[in-house]
Amino acid sequence: MAQTDAELMLRVKAGDAASFAVLLERYRNPLIHFLNRMVQDPAMAEELAQEVFLRVYKARRRYVPDARFTTWLFKIATNLALNAVRDTRVERGTSSSLEEVEPGAVARLRDPPRSAEREMIEQERVRRIREAVTALPEKQRVAVILHKYHDMDYAQIAQILNCSTSALRSLLFRAYETLRERLRALVEAEERI
Amino acid sequence: MNCQQANELLIEYLDGRLDADRRAQVESHLATCVACRERVAEFRALSALLEEWQPEGPSPAFDTRLAERIESSTASWRPAWLQPAYLAVVAAVVLIVVGLMLWSRPGIEQRSAVAVKTTPAAPQANVQAREPQSELSQEERIQLLENLAVLENAQTLEDLDVLSEMGPPKAKKKL
Numbered sequence: 001m002a003q004t005d006a007e008l009m010l011r012v013k014a015g016d017a018a019s020f021a022v023l024l025e026r027y028r029n030p031l032i033h034f035l036n037r038m039v040q041d042p043a044m045a046e047e048l049a050q051e052v053f054l055r056v057y058k059a060r061r062r063y064v065p066d067a068r069f070t071t072w073l074f075k076i077a078t079n080l081a082l083n084a085v086r087d088t089r090v091e092r093g094t095s096s097s098l099e100e101v102e103p104g105a106v107a108r109l110r111d112p113p114r115s116a117e118r119e120m121i122e123q124e125r126v127r128r129i130r131e132a133v134t135a136l137p138e139k140q141r142v143a144v145i146l147h148k149y150h151d152m153d154y155a156q157i158a159q160i161l162n163c164s165t166s167a168l169r170s171l172l173f174r175a176y177e178t179l180r181e182r183l184r185a186l187v188e189a190e191e192r193i
Numbered sequence: 194m195n196c197q198q199a200n201e202l203l204i205e206y207l208d209g210r211l212d213a214d215r216r217a218q219v220e221s222h223l224a225t226c227v228a229c230r231e232r233v234a235e236f237r238a239l240s241a242l243l244e245e246w247q248p249e250g251p252s253p254a255f256d257t258r259l260a261e262r263i264e265s266s267t268a269s270w271r272p273a274w275l276q277p278a279y280l281a282v283v284a285a286v287v288l289i290v291v292g293l294m295l296w297s298r299p300g301i302e303q304r305s306a307v308a309v310k311t312t313p314a315a316p317q318a319n320v321q322a323r324e325p326q327s328e329l330s331q332e333e334r335i336q337l338l339e340n341l342a343v344l345e346n347a348q349t350l351e352d353l354d355v356l357s358e359m360g361p362p363k364a365k366k367k368l
Binding site for chain 2: 029053122130147148149173176184187190
């Protein structure tokens with residue numbers, strides 16, 4: 001039977017490096033996906049994920065299983081990601097870190113193969129989704145990413161965001177309402193499928 | 194249930210996380226409200242659309258780099274000579290050396306001999322034996338205190354790092 005995160009972390013606390021490797025295997029990908037969606041920069045996401053695991057390892061001796069391990073893990077990740085996003089915005093002096101599609105790029109491709117065309121359309125859809133999520137206020141963005149892509153329950157997300165579950169309920173509704181408006185054309189196309 | 198009350202529960206309704214009672218209330222509202230029904234349909238489509246965003250995973254070197262960072266971090270964090278195993282050995286050696294030094298001091302032998310005898314000269318000999326022992330004890334005490342300070346500083350540094358990671362002990366209740 002698989003060990004729980006708390007059991008593994010208590011073993012790490014007792015000096016068992018192998019248990020840390022199990023936790024790393026379990027949460028490496030989800031954490032990097034989360035950070036990638038938050039900062040929109042694979043290199044930065046990987047760097048931040050390293051920092052999260054490093055902090056968890058350093059704090060192992062103080063670990064007390066009074067909250068879910070993932071709440072702690074994603075709380076560290078959220079704080080690091082939000083700080084990184086703020087720093088990046090200050091450095092770039094812009095409100096978005098997204099790259100723009102070069103104007104005329106589609107026109108230059110004369111009679112592209114169907115697969116390439118389809119790929120471009122899909123990339124454009126994803127770009128618009130990313131932009132819409134990125135444009136959400138910080139807390140709404142974190143809430144949507146944790147809810148949609150990490151299947152976290154409300155209590156856990158509320159703990160990570162330091163808010164009540166009822167506040168989170170409103171936060172998520174507003175976020176999805178905003179996304180529905182911003183992505184209306186894509187949503188309507190999706191409905192027709 | 195009105196639209197506003199229904200809206201508060203729509204996301205949980207779509208997640209299938211509502212209990213039977215509240216789910217029935219939402220469905221009862223949806224049966225009579227076209228606007229909310231449309232919103233539910235659009236939220237479903239939005240959820241499917243968001244699935245298309247799949248970011249990159251970790252690089253193949255992720256684990257190796259992390260292991261290196263942990264190693265270098267813990268090495269810089271606490272020098273090798275301050276590792277618990279080293280400290281235990283050092284402490285044991287210090288205790289043995291101190292014990293041997295105290296045991297081999299002439300004054301100690303004299304005091305032992307005097308303690309056995311009950312001659313009138315015994316009080317004077319005893320005083321002579323105590324003086325060098327007292328000087329040695331003070332040196333050793335200082336040395337031990339210095340070692341203790343190093344140990345405590347190392348632990349304090351470690352605690353600072355850990356405390357900075359733990360954050361505030363309790364989460365706030367409201368936004």
